[in-house]
Amino acid sequence: MSNVIEVADLRKSYGRHEVVHGIDLHVEQGEVVAFLGPNGSGKTTTIEILEGFGQRDAGEVTVLGHDPATAPRSWRERIGIVLQESQPVPELTVAETLAMQAGYYGDALAVDHVLDLVGLVDSADQRTRRLSGGQQRRLDLAMALIGDPELVFLDEPTTGFDPTARRDAWAMINRLKDAGRTVLLTTHYMDEAEALADRIVMIADGRIVARGTADELSKQLSVTPKVVWRQGADASRPPGDLMADHGSDGAWSIETIDVVGALNRLTAWALADDVELVGLTVERPDLEDVFLHLADERGAET
């Protein structure tokens, strides 16, 4: 069985308010999949049901061959969980915290090895109350990894990190992937999803609104690439068949799926008319654009 996670039509309500409206998900072994969505979109509710915390109202969920709601405790030997919010016990040191956690697993990794993996070797003998926010998050990750899990859940692993700490965390998560682990993470940062995930599942208001690789999402959501350049004010204007827009910032652009064709026609005209194309670039829309586009579309619908 290659599917580590199988979810069909998952639903969950709190009181009369349905927060997850029918989610489907397949995650294969060794994949890194990101749930991307704004706060309150149902990411955490969904991931916690997969971790075995929450009871669902409807739908089929299988994680590593078990229904998380009824899985035996031995099932937890194979998963590692970084919760969105959890603090360590302040009275213990970093190494003691990990050693305590290691004792919960039948086959745990060595404490020193995991300290090294998350970059906490120098803080090993520090009480956890003295750790910075970023260091505490590393300890969270270390505690999730100590049992050598096949599947790792990361709920907003870098929220509140400075840029350096974020890049370090990304490198750690990429090492997990290289080691063949399956990772399901949630994030509300588009660049994070783009940097880490093989596949991105975009979620808003408890529904999946788009899914695929970062590239596929761009295509699927019809956010087209742009050819952008600037030219001298006295140069001749591009011919109409190029369908070029003159932006208020003075830049010219052509929005098109057929980038090669557009470039071909554009450069042919520029050579013929002796126009210098200053700073000619092709801009690929990043997920940020996709997300804004999507938010606009949803806004237009309602």
Next chain:
Amino acid sequence: MSAIARLAHQARYDLLIFRRNPAAMVFTVVIPTMFFVALGLLLRVFVDDDDFPALFTSSMMAFAIIGATFVNLAMTMTIRRERGVLKRLWGTPVSPWMFVASQSVVALAVSLVMAVLFVGLGSVIVGLSVDATGFSVVVLSLLIGVGSLVAMGLTLSTFVPSEEAAPSVVQGVALPLYFISGIFFPMDLMPSWIGAIGRVLPFHHFARSIEAGLVWDDKSVPFEHWAVVLAWGVAAAVFVIKRFRWTPRR
């Protein structure tokens, strides 16, 4: 790992956490010991009663052990629940009840240390004398009492809404109970209706079950007191099994 090995593993760390937690040390060890010494030195001047050494020592011991079990667990379990410590534990292969068992082992160890300390202090300060059989009755009372008080502490923690509310809710429940249960104050000196309430609740019976061992001349096994303490403990345990929360309330 076997269940025993897992329990020993967890208890080792929980004992370490207890020793390093200043609040737990102060409330369960330092303050009761200070009370014992100060009140013992004062009261022995005014009270000339054969029953006094056992009554006083058992009351102070009950106070210390209620602090180490009921009060301490109601506080620490609320804090650990709200900080996500219990939730994270729930996500590991270890049974959360192993964790509860470990808390009970630590509470029992601390209680035994306090019992030995207070019997020693009692003999020095208020002229207490206990024989081995009497002390074994005390130990039995502790076993029953600690188990029940742990369950009651966990029960109380489920009613504490937040970390900030823990000290006021927990002390707000414990302090009046000490007074109406004959722990700070002899029961025959209070209005009978208050005494009647105190006699239904477990603290009074816990203290008196310890006292029965300390005045072993009577040779009266405190079955009745044990029964009441145990009944409360079982009721609390049933509640905990059904209702205990492992995840934050926020």
